[in-house]
Amino acid sequence: MGQVSLRGVRKSYGKVDVIKGVDLDVADGEFIVFVGPSGCGKSTILRMIAGLETITGGDILIDGVRANDLRPADRGAAMVFQSYALYPHMTVGENMGFALKMAGVAKAERAVQVGKAAEVLRITELLQRFPKELSGGQRQRVAIGRSIVRKPKVFLFDEPLSNLDAALRVNMRIELSRLHKELGTTMIYVTHDQVEAMTLADRIVVMRDGKIEQAGTPEQVYNHPTSIFVAGFIGSPTMNFVPARVSAGAAKLTLDDGRSGINVPLSAEQAQRFGKYADSRVIVGFRPENVTLAANSGDGFTVRTEVIEPLGSDTLVFFSIGASEVVARLPPSTTAAPGKEIHLCIDAEKIHLFDPDTDKAL
DSSP states (O other): OOOEEEEEEEEEETTEEEEEEEEEEEOTTOEEEEEOSTTSSHHHHHHHHHTSSOOSEEEEEETTEEOTTSOGGGTTEEEEOSSOOOOTTSOHHHHHHHHHHHTTOOHHHHHHHHHHHHHHHTOGGGTTSOGGGSOHHHHHHHHHHHHHTTOOSEEEEESTTTTSOHHHHHHHHHHHHHHHHHHOOEEEEEOSOHHHHHHHOSEEEEEETTEEEEEEOHHHHHHSOSBHHHHHHSSSSOOEEEEEEEOTTSSEEEEOOSSSOEEEEOOHHHHHHTGGGTTOEEEEEEOGGGEEEOSSTTSSEEEEOOEEEEOSSOEEEEEEETTEEEEEEEOTTOOOOTTOEEEEEEOGGGOEEEOTTTOBBO
């Protein structure tokens, strides 16, 4: 079992509150990913679960047992850090089995456990090598293997892929997903990379200033963000935000372009849903993939492009709507050029409304 519960967990350094009362339940076998900007407290929470940081207030429970005062070695958690921290004078096998050796496990049993972990991680042929003879991805596998042999209840990952290049990061994400399915062990993962969060997580926990801003499945967090902060943090490129006004009859939104405005017609269902905000100022959010080329020049609205980024699979087109910077994700065949006009439409079914005063979703 590997259930983890946080109950009103707080952490302060003197008068500075870093974690401001976090409540969360992690189910056995769940893959949870904490994301958020630097300084939001995600790594601090991980270290408190591991027992590497003391808790100022609240409780941490592992399988229902209060772990606040337990030594790190007694919590049943194994942590994988950003740094591989391998002993350079030991072979891969010796590095992986070192914790077992210190625990007094017999040499033959250590060899069995290390062999099983190496097989799971597909590094059996590397057991006799030294760390200097390994690539970055191989070293990270060894660091993970060092945790696997301990058979923990919970794996804790603190930005383990940040030292790898782009191609290796993709490969290791696949390996971690496969590892989770194979082991079925609870995994709590910290990253600032929202792509890792979206591809790995059963649930994403978005942190902001020491608090949980939103927790949910990747689909929930991406398609139903509860605030501008979450909407802007999850997604690459980020969601677009433009000030607007809901028409008196709630039949349309008018985006503020600094001139006469850009009208976005609303469906009957949307008109009913947004009717309570009629004649009100709002912030309209829409993702880059929800901006499309207009079928005819008379459709949608016209903008002047500023920057074009061809990515092969698609083309990013940057432009402005009034004072707001906007990006559209268009097909790779798009012939837009910087400084030229282009006709676009916004998929009204995919827009989000936010309160300009509270930043909360409406």
